[in-house]
Amino acid sequence: MRNKYSVFSLIKNALSYHENWQRAWKDPTPKKEYDAVIVGGGGHGLATAYYLAKKHNMNNIAVVEKGWIGGGNTGRNTTIIRSNYLWDASAGLYDHALKIWESLSQELNYNVMFSQRGVMNLAHNLQDVRDLKRRTHANRLNGIDAVYLSTEEVKKFCPIINTSPDIRYPVLGGTLQRRAGTARHDAVAWGYARGADAMGVDIIQNCEVKGIKRNGDSVEGIETTKGFIKTKKVGVVAAGHSSVIANMAGLRLPLESKPLQALVSEPVKPIIDTVVMSNAVHAYVSQSDKGELVIGAGTDDYVSYTQKGSHQIVEGTLNAILELYPIFSRMRMLRQWGGIVDICPDASPILSKTPIKGLYFNCGWGTGGFKATPGSGDLFAHTIANDEPHKLNAAFNLNRFVSGDLVDEHGAAAVAH
């Protein structure tokens, strides 16, 4: 039985010096066979397992993770959540996720610290202004909250932005999605893990997949560092390593894995109470609850699995940050890191069946997967349980690269990829 977190449990455990808290999830050894196995214990994978158990009564399932849960891109992103995408298919997908975020802490009984502080996207040239106005209209037609702001309104909403007309890339306006914001990335993985574990899901860490066993066109199981696991359904949610798993099954994917960097500053008092993104100069910044500025840089253009990235990418981002926010000129950066993002040619994800029966892929989220975590898990669980996509992820099938029916969010998605 899982104990509920509440103010009473906090007081009770304080009396015993916090030494008797129940384990949030077990540390099981893998069974011989499961009804389904999810490869990858990040937010998306754990959410998939959670919804498989909760909505589709599949409790005899496992999540296998080569490292520790939430240790990949889930713990490396800049935690921005928004749904202001241009195309109908994307708007449907990302707003589905945003709606789940709004009540996720209550549902999981785990504080994911979802904070609807708003996300503002800046326009720096005439084309930006036109694109952002078009996107605002498209968002509103899809029932997504969006407003276009003038330069004065941008300044009013976030006073520390330099809106002087004589900077290299002046702020000509911006858009604001008030329902957007941030969440605590680790808590999302931990909350879903705890919830899935309570429903009987085995979360197996330090268990790397080494091969996928096929019988003709069907999946029979997976070879792992903890032995062979028999299963008829394998859902791969391996982000930057999706191609590595696909190659094991003899499947080719339209992905390239590239390093994407982020960095945080020393903690300071509250100075920026929203998220500001700029496509043209590629700078985005928010402030964590600890007080650190959280800054996202761009991707390198070459394939690499090193989780490092090039110095000049960070330098370019910081140049842009300093021009937009002169107040940050003496801030010191504490940490910098990279994650490996799997990018599709159309910059949209793949949540799909494959030509191999029982093998499903959830990948291609590229530079912006965190925001979709709950929706991605929900829709991927639906796809695995029913062997058919939900109507919200039908457009994000693997076959779109054959049919040509791409969801081209490159440049339209509010950040450069």
Add this chain to the structure above:
Amino acid sequence: MFLINCPYCGERDQQEFKAGGEAHIERPKQPTELSDDEWAEFLFMRKNIKGVQFERWNHAHGCRKWFNMVRDTSNDEIKAIYKMGEKPPTQ
């Protein structure tokens, strides 16, 4: 960040170069006879290898010439560089 030995200019900072993706993907000889599946394979599908990969690079801020590189994508170590049209090293 690493140094790249351009076959025309010598060793330069990686910042001067542009990555051009997987190498040796041949343009279809008979494009009009290709099926949608074959087009998808040519246009979109990539090996995206973790390990030794053959790829194209362009010295964009230098001589602007294209060349090929063999690089280990798990640690960014460059194994070999050879000119366009030359046979890729075997091993």
